[in-house]
Amino acid sequence: MPDRVRVLLLCEDxxxxxxxxxxxxxxxxxxxxxxxxxxxxxxxxxxxxxFADELKAQRKYAQERVGLVVVVDGDVQGVAAxxxxxxxxxxxxxxxxxxxSERVAICVPTRNIETWVVAxxxxxxxxxxxxxxxxxxxxxxxxxxxIWLGNENACPLPSCLDARQEFTRLDGQRP
Amino acid sequence: xxxxxxxxxxxxxxxxxxRPARTNLLIGDNGTGKTTVLEVLGHIIDxxxxxxxxxxxxxxxxxxxxxxxxxxxxxxxxxHESELFKYILEIDHAKGPSETRTTTIAREEVTHExxxxxxFAQGRVELYKDDYSRxxxxxxxxxxxxxxxxxxxxxxxxLVWFLSWLGRIWxxxxxxASIKRGGVSQGETTGISVxxxxxxxxxxxxxxxxxxxxxxxxxxxxxxxxxxxHMRLQPLGDRSKGLFVEFSSAERTPVYxxxxxxxxxxxxxLIVLYTILHALGERSTLLCIDEPDxxxxxxxxxxxxxxxxxxxxxxxxxxxxxxxxxxxxAADTTFLFTRRGSGLTRLEEVNxxxxxxxxxxxxxxxxxxxxxxxx
Numbered sequence: 261m262p263d264r265v266r267v268l269l270l271c272e273d274x275x276x277x278x279x280x281x282x283x284x285x286x287x288x289x290x291x292x293x294x295x296x297x298x299x300x301x302x303x304x305x306x307x308x309x310x311f312a313d314e315l316k317a318q319r320k321y322a323q324e325r326v327g328l329v330v331v332v333d334g335d336v337q338g339v340a341a342x343x344x345x346x347x348x349x350x351x352x353x354x355x356x357x358x359x360x361s362e363r364v365a366i367c368v369p370t371r372n373i374e375t376w377v378v379a380x381x382x383x384x385x386x387x388x389x390x391x392x393x394x395x396x397x398x399x400x401x402x403x404x405x406x407i408w409l410g411n412e413n414a415c416p417l418p419s420c421l422d423a424r425q426e427f428t429r430l431d432g433q434r435p
Numbered sequence: 436x437x438x439x440x441x442x443x444x445x446x447x448x449x450x451x452x453x454r455p456a457r458t459n460l461l462i463g464d465n466g467t468g469k470t471t472v473l474e475v476l477g478h479i480i481d482x483x484x485x486x487x488x489x490x491x492x493x494x495x496x497x498x499x500x501x502x503x504x505x506x507x508x509x510x511x512x513x514x515h516e517s518e519l520f521k522y523i524l525e526i527d528h529a530k531g532p533s534e535t536r537t538t539t540i541a542r543e544e545v546t547h548e549x550x551x552x553x554x555f556a557q558g559r560v561e562l563y564k565d566d567y568s569r570x571x572x573x574x575x576x577x578x579x580x581x582x583x584x585x586x587x588x589x590x591x592x593x594l595v596w597f598l599s600w601l602g603r604i605w606x607x608x609x610x611x612a613s614i615k616r617g618g619v620s621q622g623e624t625t626g627i628s629v630x631x632x633x634x635x636x637x638x639x640x641x642x643x644x645x646x647x648x649x650x651x652x653x654x655x656x657x658x659x660x661x662x663x664x665h666m667r668l669q670p671l672g673d674r675s676k677g678l679f680v681e682f683s684s685a686e687r688t689p690v691y692x693x694x695x696x697x698x699x700x701x702x703x704x705l706i707v708l709y710t711i712l713h714a715l716g717e718r719s720t721l722l723c724i725d726e727p728d729x730x731x732x733x734x735x736x737x738x739x740x741x742x743x744x745x746x747x748x749x750x751x752x753x754x755x756x757x758x759x760x761x762x763x764x765a766a767d768t769t770f771l772f773t774r775r776g777s778g779l780t781r782l783e784e785v786n787x788x789x790x791x792x793x794x795x796x797x798x799x800x801x802x803x804x805x806x807x808x809x810x
Contacts (some may be wrong), residue, residue: 297765299786
């Protein structure tokens with residue numbers, strides 16, 4: 261078995277962290293986390309502004325099998341717009357934008373991570389436009405990543421399918 | 436969940452109010468009262484759960500130094516399923532004719548949604564039933580809390596729930612030297628002390644009572660401490676047992692034992708920290724840990740905090756000066772303690788800024804947070 265990837269998770273808040281850290285454990289038993297401080301205003305902007313530094317570090321230590329997982333909520337912008345914003349942040353910092361060959365996964369839960377949690381845990385149709393944030397229970401937060409890992413079809417939302425594909429950038433495997 | 440702690444006329448606290456959230460980071464300069472807040476919780480529990488005398492828990496010299504009032508007040512509010520439990524304790528340190536101080540409980544109350552469950556005043560206990568109707572009333576000493584004597588009945592479930600909630604607050608300020616000194620157990624204990632000096636006795640209890648938990652601890656520590664295999668207690672004669680850690684190494688097989696006291700300071704703290712999460716985490720209502728990062732290697736701090744964060748529903752209060760802890764827990768609720776000179780403690784919730792790209796810990800180190808620095 262090849263060496264495991266060492267993962268840095270860059271995310272907006274604790275709810276994103278608690279979901280994606282469990283996914284990242286598939287690749288690294290002890291992923292490291294950088295998370296936006298509470299109360300700073302736009303956590304998405306914090307992630308974007310720190311993305312360039314982490315991308316630079318990822319490139320410097322690429323031979324060490326380090327991986328970078330970036331998480332920002334899609335909100336009303338959506339997946340493509342968020343990824344473009346991150347590309348622009350890299351370019352503005354004097355870096356080349358993310359390449360397909362790099363171990364950098366960008367996950368954009370849309371509308372937000374709670375949309376995924378309800379789509380994973382509940383029966384029914386859910387969309388990426390409505391906001392389910394206030395309805396999620398602690399139990400749903402806890403069990404959602406486990407279900408997501410155990411069932412590829414657990415969440416058919418486009419942003420979720422895109423994230424599964426993004427994770428293949430870490431080591432060619434889907435989580 | 437603890438939603439409010441009020442302290443008046445104790446150490447550096449005058450009319451002090453703390454409204455914690457689910458996960459709380461307490462920061463501030465040395466001597467601003469962070470540890471003392473947790474001490475107060477400990478003293479209240481000593482008084483009304485362990486039955487220790489009020490004079491021992493709250494001696495008169497712990498009143499605020501520049502405050503001449505004889506009365507101290509402590510209040511605790513706990514929210515449970517959207518209902519509010521409130522505890523009030525008033526202590527009197529009146530001067531007697533010979534200038535000596537007499538410390539007594541002037542008033543002690545537990546209410547639920549504003550209605551009485553327990554009252555003590557003027558040497559008289561009044562008990563109430565779950566429907567708030569009057570129960571027994573009798574005289575009792577004002578030197579101790581009668582709450583320590585409460586036993587469950589079919590009519591006092593609310594009061595017993597509240598007392599049980601208080602009894603499951605765990606407070607730690609781990610000290611490796613004390614932990615190692617306690618490496619020999621004389622019996623079993625059901626909890627870990629503040630300093631961790633009874634750890635081997637607690638582990639002895641765990642092995643008897645919850646062997647499945649010791650398996651989880653073993654598994655976790657195997658990935659945290661290099662070469663760690665398992666812990667075991669070895670009889671040393673009479674009732675005493677010594678705690679040993681079995682290590683494996685590339686140079687020597689099979690495993691070899693080391694007495695607990697031979698481990699490094701960081702290793703014993705890690706062992707106790709993970710034991711706290713696995714053994715007490717599930718059944719604690721509030722976990723208070725003062726500087727859990729002390730002695731622990733930089734790479735080991737965040738994995739433990741992540742495990743703490745996995746306990747979504749449990750409440751935690753962490754005190755730290757460590758950048759690694761601060762930058763991780765800044766995503767939760769941060770409270771800044773300040774004092775002007777040696778005056779009273781002020782408390783404010785912190786909002787970090789990201790202008791300039793400084794980490795939360797760096798903003799603290801540069802003195803850029805808090806209202807006194809605003810503008």
